[in-house]
Amino acid sequence: MxxxxxxxxxxQGVSEIQRQKVLELRRSHSLREVAILTGLPLGTVKTxxxxxxxxxxxxxxxxxxxxxxxxxxxxTLLPSVPELPAQxxxxxxxxxxxxxxxxxxxxxGQPTLIERALEGAKKINATPKDLEERYxxxxxxxxxxxxxxxxxxxGIADLETLAQRSLERNQRTHEALSRFxxxxxxxxxxxxxxxxxxxxxxxxxxxxxxxxxxxxxNQRFTAARxxxxxxxxxxxxxxxxxxxxxxxxxxxxxxxGDSLPQAYARETWVFSQLALIxxxxxxxxxxxxxxxxxxxxxxxxxxxxxxxxxxx
Numbered sequence: 001m002x003x004x005x006x007x008x009x010x011x012q013g014v015s016e017i018q019r020q021k022v023l024e025l026r027r028s029h030s031l032r033e034v035a036i037l038t039g040l041p042l043g044t045v046k047t048x049x050x051x052x053x054x055x056x057x058x059x060x061x062x063x064x065x066x067x068x069x070x071x072x073x074x075x076t077l078l079p080s081v082p083e084l085p086a087q088x089x090x091x092x093x094x095x096x097x098x099x100x101x102x103x104x105x106x107x108x109g110q111p112t113l114i115e116r117a118l119e120g121a122k123k124i125n126a127t128p129k130d131l132e133e134r135y136x137x138x139x140x141x142x143x144x145x146x147x148x149x150x151x152x153x154x155g156i157a158d159l160e161t162l163a164q165r166s167l168e169r170n171q172r173t174h175e176a177l178s179r180f181x182x183x184x185x186x187x188x189x190x191x192x193x194x195x196x197x198x199x200x201x202x203x204x205x206x207x208x209x210x211x212x213x214x215x216x217x218n219q220r221f222t223a224a225r226x227x228x229x230x231x232x233x234x235x236x237x238x239x240x241x242x243x244x245x246x247x248x249x250x251x252x253x254x255x256x257g258d259s260l261p262q263a264y265a266r267e268t269w270v271f272s273q274l275a276l277i278x279x280x281x282x283x284x285x286x287x288x289x290x291x292x293x294x295x296x297x298x299x300x301x302x303x304x305x306x307x308x309x310x311x312x
Contacts, residue, residue, distance in 0.1 A: 109170030128157035172251030275305035
């Protein structure tokens with residue numbers, strides 16, 4: 001044997017093409033499957049994925065899709081405590097009119113006024129069911145629409161639920177102003193929305209509202225790798241961002257309308273990534289499962305593919 005020549009087998013290097021193939025496959029396959037498909041040792045595949053950093057949470061993505069931090073100096077931004085609404089004779093039924101007035105007091109969202117309204121409601125002798133039926137008859141007599149009467153009277157005397165919703169809305173309004181600084185800034189395009197607008201610039205919308213061609217949207221957002229989710233945790237983080245942004249805006253202005261079509265397209269794209277990015281841990285898979293069943297998207301076309309991704 002010649003000196004200087006090792007008898008040990010030489011370690012085979014991994015080309016850049018192989019490395020990129022491993023990373024591409026890993027986004028939709030398990031580590032073992034990637035090893036089989038590429039013919040590389042499982043240990044090599046694990047090392048390549050770990051060193052790439054592509055399968056850790058993406059900090060740039062999370063920074064873009066995050067609400068502004070809470071600021072404590074918000075008291076001067078909040079609306080002043082309103083005066084008690086004036087009592088009016090609406091139906092001519094004293095108890096019904098009292099309920100309608102108490103509802104207007106509760107809808108101010110002010111805790112002190114709500115507490116007083118709920119205390120005052122205890123003086124009404126009629127049952128909630130009786131009040132609902134009386135109000136339904138009044139609506140029917142004045143409007144002549146049976147369906148509208150049933151719908152308009154439903155839960156009219158459920159002041160506790162109304163109080164809970166009003167308090168929650170008041171809290172969310174406080175949070176919105178604390179985060180954004182003013183009502184105008186609450187509704188200004190966020191950096192995330194500006195990003196979506198820029199990425200879909202030039203794409204034509206379909207016939208339906210908020211509709212873009214799926215393939216074109218996928219291509220645009222997939223190409224923006226710096227701000228793409230790397231993990232299922234990233235996906236859930238962004239989906240929570242859009243949910244919370246809309247929730248805060250609707251608290252400040254209940255009839256503010258739908259989201260931007262570009263933002264909705266992005267949200268739909270991120271949801272589809274739940275079917276493509278492999279879970280890193282059982283806990284991450286469970287988090288996606290909980291999200292799916294708690295959301296209103298469990299009957300979307302991608303739901304089955306997401307479940308298969310989690311258990312595959």
